[in-house]
Amino acid sequence: MGLGLLFALCAAVFMGTATVFQALGARRVAPGGAGAAVRAAWQWPFVAGVALDTAGFGAELLSLRSVPLFLVEAAVAGALAVTALVSAVVLRVRLRRAEWAAVAAVCGGLALMAVAAGRETGGDGDARMRLAVLVGSVGLALASRALSPRLGDIRHRAAVLGAVAGVSFGVVAVAARLLAGLSLPGLLVDPAVYAVIVSGITGYLLLIEALQSGSVTSATAAMVTGETVWPALFGVVWLGDTTRHGLAPVAVAGFAASIAGALVLARFGEAEDRTP
Incomplete structure (x- = not known):
């Protein structure tokens, strides 16, 4: 380790x-x-x-x-x-x-x-889990695009967008952990690779929008919470x-x-x- x-x-x-x-x-x-x-x-x-x-x-x-x-x-x-x-x-x-x-x-x-910390036990999920993460990343991207206009100028807009950005970055970490390997051509057909790409772009765009919407502190604090807590729990519960x-x-x-x-x-x- x-x-x-x-x-x-x-x-x-x-x-x-x-x-x-x-x-x-x-x-x-x-x-x-x-x-x-x-x-x-x-x-x-x-x-x-x-x-x-x-x-x-x-x-x-x-x-x-x-x-x-x-x-x-x-x-x-x-x-x-x-x-x-x-x-x-x-x-x-x-x-x-x-x-x-x-x-x-x-x-x-x-x-x-x-x-x-103990050594992670090599739990890299299976094909169904990698596919589910890809579906989830696409769903989160679509949901965030639908959510943003509805927030308008609400008081906590920056925090909400920052939190969703954090969740997206958390998906990046989980998907990266689920990669079955780091060699070609396996990466080209691994759903987790595309989950990393989709969620990475989604998180980056949401973070920019959050920082433009209000307090840097609120946006960043919400992002940190969103990208750390749930992936940590996911790793313990699902990946061993x-x-x-x-x-x-x-x-x-x-x-x-x-x-x-x-x-x-x-x-x-x-x-x-x-x-x-």
Whole structure:
């Protein structure tokens, strides 16, 4: 499990740092005006951020081969702690005491889970489960498109969209875990591959819409909750993820501490400089 844990931590570092690079790229372009987003996307820090995000997803995918879902998803949520630390250095964002405590909670929680987690038991589902995940990802994509216009300008629009985005990213993690293998031509006919693609695109579009609809903190906090809790339960109930004998309470405490810390750090969902 050691290598899988290393990949999970690498995913957190890559994804957390990517957010800061993308923020740097966005700051190089004057806000507003036609094509501002496109111009930002061509700035080298933004391109570097996309590359880091891609590397982070690759590391997450590799970690899911040998590490329980609850540990991987908590590590990915812990990317916000990396974003906070890098933002403090690069973007000169001042971290409050509560945020330093949240960073410590994320790190401590991950350490507890690393100690308590057992090896995932190789439960990668069957063909029916992979097909069901694909059907679910398509259904979620269609439902989210129908839901968005109906929300209008409700007060908690950003949180609702962020939560649905999180559920979509959770599907990505579950589908990635269900992959029967990582070699061709098997990947081309594996329904889980297409579930990863559909839910990844759905989650990304929903997150952008959520961030445009209101509070970054609300959207990111809802996303973190949506992408961590249910995949963790799915892994335990359906895929046989376990803890070491007698250490289940330690794993639960570590998971809770990591997610609570990530929620406190949710304002770094866009690495915005909100120095008081």
